[in-house]
Amino acid sequence: MSKEKNIEEAARRLRTAWETGVPCDPVRDLIGETDVEAAYAVQNINTEHWLKAGRRLVGRKTGLTARAVQKQLGVDQPDYGMLFADMDVPEGEEISLARIMQPKVEAEIAFVIGDDLNDDQLTTADLLRSIEFAVAAIEIVGSRVAGWNIRIADTVADNASSGLFVLGHEPRRLGEFDPRMCGMVMEKRGEPVSVGSGAACLGSPISATLWLARVMAKVGRPLLEGDVVLSGALGPMAPAAPGDVFEARIEGLGSVRAAFAAD
Amino acid sequence: MTDIAKLAETVDEAAQSATAIAQLTFADPDLSGTAAYAIQRASIARRLGRGERLVGMKMGLTSRAKMAQVGVDEMVWGRLTDKMRIEDGGAISRAKFIHPRAEPEIAFLMGRRLEGAVSPAEAMAAVEAVAAAIEVIDSRYENFKFTFPDVVADNSSSSAFAVGPWASPYTDVGNLGMVMEIDGRAKQIGSSAAILGHPARSLAAAARLLAEEGMALEEGWIVLAGGATAAEPLSPGMHVRLVAQGLGQVAFSVGA
Numbered sequence: 032m033s034k035e036k037n038i039e040e041a042a043r044r045l046r047t048a049w050e051t052g053v054p055c056d057p058v059r060d061l062i063g064e065t066d067v068e069a070a071y072a073v074q075n076i077n078t079e080h081w082l083k084a085g086r087r088l089v090g091r092k093t094g095l096t097a098r099a100v101q102k103q104l105g106v107d108q109p110d111y112g113m114l115f116a117d118m119d120v121p122e123g124e125e126i127s128l129a130r131i132m133q134p135k136v137e138a139e140i141a142f143v144i145g146d147d148l149n150d151d152q153l154t155t156a157d158l159l160r161s162i163e164f165a166v167a168a169i170e171i172v173g174s175r176v177a178g179w180n181i182r183i184a185d186t187v188a189d190n191a192s193s194g195l196f197v198l199g200h201e202p203r204r205l206g207e208f209d210p211r212m213c214g215m216v217m218e219k220r221g222e223p224v225s226v227g228s229g230a231a232c233l234g235s236p237i238s239a240t241l242w243l244a245r246v247m248a249k250v251g252r253p254l255l256e257g258d259v260v261l262s263g264a265l266g267p268m269a270p271a272a273p274g275d276v277f278e279a280r281i282e283g284l285g286s287v288r289a290a291f292a293a294d
Numbered sequence: 295m296t297d298i299a300k301l302a303e304t305v306d307e308a309a310q311s312a313t314a315i316a317q318l319t320f321a322d323p324d325l326s327g328t329a330a331y332a333i334q335r336a337s338i339a340r341r342l343g344r345g346e347r348l349v350g351m352k353m354g355l356t357s358r359a360k361m362a363q364v365g366v367d368e369m370v371w372g373r374l375t376d377k378m379r380i381e382d383g384g385a386i387s388r389a390k391f392i393h394p395r396a397e398p399e400i401a402f403l404m405g406r407r408l409e410g411a412v413s414p415a416e417a418m419a420a421v422e423a424v425a426a427a428i429e430v431i432d433s434r435y436e437n438f439k440f441t442f443p444d445v446v447a448d449n450s451s452s453s454a455f456a457v458g459p460w461a462s463p464y465t466d467v468g469n470l471g472m473v474m475e476i477d478g479r480a481k482q483i484g485s486s487a488a489i490l491g492h493p494a495r496s497l498a499a500a501a502r503l504l505a506e507e508g509m510a511l512e513e514g515w516i517v518l519a520g521g522a523t524a525a526e527p528l529s530p531g532m533h534v535r536l537v538a539q540g541l542g543q544v545a546f547s548v549g550a
Contacts, residue, residue, distance in 0.1 A: 216488075221491065228472060231483040280469055282471065
């Protein structure tokens with residue numbers, strides 16, 4: 032098969048898993064284990080597919096923002112995925128396990144963009160000016176690949192293993208909290224299951240977001256006014272099981288909860 | 295019959311000469327926790343006899359991650375003496391340690407005596423100030439390996455500590471970002487919430503554990519609440535700095 036055909040086939044495999052809820056094999060047999068460019072081509076095919084199908088693009092996520100996770104996957108940069116409106120879970124709503132495959136949770140800072148960032152030479156200043164507010168967020172990642180058996184190409188092709196997200200309800204402007212030094216704790220039944228700090232996200236969630244904004248402008252899907260950015264995990268991810276309730280608290284930024292249905 | 299005085303001498307000499315020793319439980323597999331605390335008391339008494347002064351205590355193994363890392367499933371505590379203090383911004387000599395590691399901590403300064411079973415809220419009411427701190431742990435055992443009685447007898451691995459500027463006791467230390475750097479690069483990143491969910495819980499546990507030995511947290515004591523992240527090994531030439539959200543920084547360097 033030609034490379035193009037393989038990319039199409041990989042996109043179809045992941046889409047079928049997403050549609051049926053049945054995890055699939057990795058796609059690295061089709062596109063290679065380390066070909067990130069081909070992997071983004073796969074992701075892009077499905078993004079286009081879903082946009083045509085009527086899903087609304089509402090933001091992006093940055094993944095692989097922890098050095099330890101990058102090392103695990105043998106890469107030296109983060110990755111990105113698309114966020115659609117149907118992935119937004121209102122806080123207080125129980126998350127049906129039918130909506131997410133092999134879920135794990137991560138606590139993050141979500142930024143909401145106030146101005147279009149459609150420039151291929153974005154600076155930190157541009158970004159700081161354009162962030163309208165931030166909220167605490169829990170990202171519920173899921174993999175369409177059975178058993179999370181992923182290499183870098185698999186996760187990038189699979190929309191950066193994105194699943195669902197819950198946004199907190201206490202918007203803060205920059206200057207009202209410290210995105211780099213803020214402490215983070217995520218608890219389940221009163222036990223910390225993940226702790227960390229803003230600095231764990233690529234040095235600072237602002238830096239992770241600038242990386243994302245630059246790449247998005249470059250690939251022609253710039254961050255636009257109103258877009259949500261899940262900037263990357265502040266601590267290790269934790270597995271989620273039926274009935275689990277997680278609360279993430281980010282010092283200065285409030286808290287957010289994700290509750291999974293019991294069955 | 296466990297010879298408390300002899301074993302206290304063994305761990306004290308290991309600490310003084312920076313020489314690793316075999317775990318006490320190799321020779322005495324039945325060494326009890328009670329005996330281990332008696333050994334700790336006797337070994338620190340030897341230091342006090344040499345003119346050192348008791349200035350506080352440290353809590354250890356205050357997170358599940360830590361307990362799992364060393365394979366011990368109970369909290370431990372140890373004694374702090376004035377000789378263990380590192381001046382903020384000062385230096386330590388690597389040669390005085392066996393295999394030292396640095397841990398980011400929260401320190402409490404006791405404004406009044408605290409004894410027995412108290413709630414975290416009651417414990418905090420006795421606190422005069424809080425600060426960021428770095429503890430240098432240095433197990434006297436070969437390969438940093440030990441069981442519960444071993445580590446307790448060895449003053450819970452405590453060997454030195456640096457405390458940053460004191461801040462108001464009303465500072466909520468429950469979830470502060472902690473970044474520990476080596477030579478300016480972040481090596482350990484976490485939150486004070488890793489300490490039992492809130493360091494105040496560790497302080498309450500400290501009062502309870504001391505009461506089991508007939509002791510109390512004394513006015514003016516420093517209490518180190520436990521490590522907020524994994525520990526970083528230290529080598530000569532390193533500059534170690536901890537920044538804690540809202541508490542500022544504490545630092546020292548490692549000489550030969």
